[in-house]
Amino acid sequence: MDAQRDRLFKALLTAAEHADDAAALTAYLSRLGRGHRKYGTLPTHYPAVGECLIAALTRYAAACWDEAAEAAWVRVYTAISQIMIDAAAEDEAKSPAWWQAEIVSHERRTRDIAVVTVRPDQPYPFLAGQYTSLETPWWPRTWRHYSFSTAPRPDGLLSFHVKAVPAGWVSNALVHRARPGDVLRLGPPTGSMTVDHSTDNGLLCLGGGTGIAPIKALVEDVAEHGSRRPVEVFYGARRDDDLYDIDTLLRLQRSHLWLSVRPVVSDGPTRRLSGQLPQIVRQYGPWTTYDAYLSGPPGMIRSSIDALTHIGIPPDRIRHDSIHELMAG
Numbered sequence: 001m002d003a004q005r006d007r008l009f010k011a012l013l014t015a016a017e018h019a020d021d022a023a024a025l026t027a028y029l030s031r032l033g034r035g036h037r038k039y040g041t042l043p044t045h046y047p048a049v050g051e052c053l054i055a056a057l058t059r060y061a062a063a064c065w066d067e068a069a070e071a072a073w074v075r076v077y078t079a080i081s082q083i084m085i086d087a088a089a090e091d092e093a094k095s096p097a098w099w100q101a102e103i104v105s106h107e108r109r110t111r112d113i114a115v116v117t118v119r120p121d122q123p124y125p126f127l128a129g130q131y132t133s134l135e136t137p138w139w140p141r142t143w144r145h146y147s148f149s150t151a152p153r154p155d156g157l158l159s160f161h162v163k164a165v166p167a168g169w170v171s172n173a174l175v176h177r178a179r180p181g182d183v184l185r186l187g188p189p190t191g192s193m194t195v196d197h198s199t200d201n202g203l204l205c206l207g208g209g210t211g212i213a214p215i216k217a218l219v220e221d222v223a224e225h226g227s228r229r230p231v232e233v234f235y236g237a238r239r240d241d242d243l244y245d246i247d248t249l250l251r252l253q254r255s256h257l258w259l260s261v262r263p264v265v266s267d268g269p270t271r272r273l274s275g276q277l278p279q280i281v282r283q284y285g286p287w288t289t290y291d292a293y294l295s296g297p298p299g300m301i302r303s304s305i306d307a308l309t310h311i312g313i314p315p316d317r318i319r320h321d322s323i324h325e326l327m328a329g
């Protein structure tokens, strides 16, 4: 229940943050409404949640609660739930609430990283750079996000790079327990870290740890579009051994003249570039004509945003997954 309470609170806070931006608010709530389909949420569930929310506020915010406050909360909750209900209904007409996906290959790359490839039971449309939510049979109703590690493939298979985190429920199940034949559930694709094909700007890509997975997908996407945009990838890891996908990236670099890949190691001895990703990226460039794509742990994303805005890339040309989502894990 604690996790559920935190999620509801986070959703209300995010909605409040976007209160003055109707387009962003509607986009956020619509995504939330579509995402709730995989939990089996029905329109009739919303009033019950609303009643509980108002009852909780009446009890715990007694000091500042009055008729006007209650009327305002009822109005806001009704508007929020209507946007979510409408988005879910619209989505129902075109895609399933979830996909069953059978594991067809499971490849351990390091002690704690596996590449898991699945075959969805129905076509699964997505864009390179996006991510999905995933449920394993061992932790029912526990969903976690994982990024697609390839652009959409002709055979319809989907791959994920999963790192088992200490005491992590889903990641350890996926790395240490999952086998071909096991069936996962996937939610809808989401995320806006996708390639803008309307410009010829170069792509500056920073991938830390398994954050390299969606970056590789972006490289494949650019290759498929046959453009000659420069793509500069900085691939960061703590130690040399943690650069589990470096061979694939160097192979891509050999096939594409427009692609440059620089591995960066932050701790320990290395024959690669040594240091933190943002610090190394600043030694190259200039990057002012590039769009930036960042993927990795929240701390890396934050420090990279700071470094890149400092060297002149406008914030609206820096794409990354939501830091809130990443922190919520």
Ligand SMILES: Cc1cc2nc3c(=O)[nH]c(=O)nc-3n(C[C@H](O)[C@H](O)[C@H](O)COP(=O)(O)OP(=O)(O)OC[C@H]3O[C@@H](n4cnc5c(N)ncnc54)[C@H](O)[C@@H]3O)c2cc1C
Pocket (backbone or CB within 6 Å): 131, 144, 145, 146, 147, 148, 160, 161, 162, 163, 164, 165, 166, 167, 168, 169, 170, 171, 172, 210, 211, 213, 321, 322, 325, 326, 327, 328, 329
């Ligand atoms: C947009 C997005 C995309 C993501 N893509 C990927 C991906 O492609 N590959 C991937 O492996 N993961 C990815 N993640 C992270 C993933 O969603 C899970 O959070 C992660 O696998 C941990 O889940 P869990 O159930 O194993 O751990 P939980 O059971 O949720 O956590 C258990 C414990 O581990 C701690 N913990 C959680 N995450 C970490 C961490 N990274 N390092 C150290 N401790 C941690 C928690 O604080 C907690 O104490 C992504 C997350 C987001 C938001």
